[in-house]
Amino acid sequence: MxxxxxxxxxxxxxxxxxxxxxxxxxxxxxxxxxxxxxxxxxxxxxxxxxxxxxxxxxxxxxFPNKNVKIESNDGSNPFRGNQGAISAGQKTFQTYCVACHGPTGEGLVGPNLMDKEWLHGNTDLELYETVMKGVPMERTKLGRGPMPPHENSLGSEKVYQVLAWLASKNLELKPSK
Ligand code: HEC
Structure with missing residues (x-):
């Protein structure tokens, strides 16, 4: 074999x-x-x-400093008047807010942000709360739809930047009461 x-x-x-x-x-x-x-x-x-x-x-x-809280004593926006923050905020607004508030913030589904009327307050602190937490449907004043929260998508730093831009455009937005 x-x-x-x-x-x-x-x-x-x-x-x-x-x-x-x-x-x-x-x-x-x-x-x-x-x-x-x-x-x-x-x-x-x-x-x-x-x-x-x-x-x-x-x-x-x-998403810089997504979870970092910028503390300011009276709730006023620490980025007020900061040119870098204002232009960064404008860019963020163009990306996240225009769909509802219109390209110049004059309003669409969401209310006009450039006029003198404020549904949820006109201080930095009140706007910060509104943009971070959003407005759930049951608390809306217009009833046209909820304002989405941005605390996770943008975080405090970017929200303060957007509000710095808004404050540079709308003088009715006050630092504090
Ligand atoms: C999906 C649509 C939508 C998006 C996106 C949105 N908003 Fe709103 N927003 C609304 C609506 C609707 C209201 C009004 C709620 C009500 O009827 O009370 C509102 C209300 C507000 C208010 C309160 C206005 C006032 O008169 O008191 C502010 C400030 C605001 N939005 C800022 C922003 C910013 C800044 C962004 C982007 C980061 C943003 N919103 C993105 C729909 C939107």
């Missing part, structure tokens, strides 16, 4: 050596893998750690 490793079902194993070129390619792969592993773990920033850190950085650029 012949060796089953050499012949099976009429198929014969040749036991030829691997071709020279194949061995060199194999050796090349092993060397490359070694160098690559050292480079990847030791010197590159291609790992998931760096990628994750970059993602966090991007996120924080978009």
């Amino acid at each position: 012949s060796d089953p490793n050499k012949e099976f079902d009429g198929i014969r194993q040749g036991d030829n050596p691997l071709p020279e070129w194949w061995k060199w390619v194999f050796l090349g792969c092993v060397i490359f893998a070694g160098i690559y592993a050292v480079y990847f773990h030791g010197f590159s920033n291609w790992g998931t750690g760096a990628y994750y850190a970059a993602q966090i950085e991007d996120y924080e650029k978009e």
Whole structure:
């Protein structure tokens, strides 16, 4: 009986050596893998750690200090008159508020924010509460729809920026009572 490793079902194993070129390619792969592993773990920033850190950085650029509370004693907006905050706030308004309050804040579904009439108060503190917490349907004055809360989507810093922009446009918005 012949060796089953050499012949099976009429198929014969040749036991030829691997071709020279194949061995060199194999050796090349092993060397490359070694160098690559050292480079990847030791010197590159291609790992998931760096990628994750970059993602966090991007996120924080978009939603800076999401949960940080900016305390001011009388509830007035600390960003009043701050040009950087005002222009950042205008951009945020264009993204998050125009759909309901219109491109210049003159009102659509939501009320006009540029006039003298205020449904939920005209101080920084009252507006801050309105924008952060929103106005649920049962508390709306107009009944045209709720004002959504922005405490999670924008956070305090961005809300104060929007209100700084609003205060620069509408002088009826007072720092405090
Ligand atoms: C989905 C629509 C919608 C979006 C988006 C929205 N609002 Fe409103 N907002 C409303 C409605 C509706 C009211 C009025 C609620 C009522 O009838 O009492 C309101 C009320 C307000 C008030 C109170 C106005 C007053 O007269 O007292 C302020 C201030 C305000 N919104 C600011 C904002 C800001 C700033 C943003 C963006 C960050 C925003 N809103 C996004 C719908 C919206």
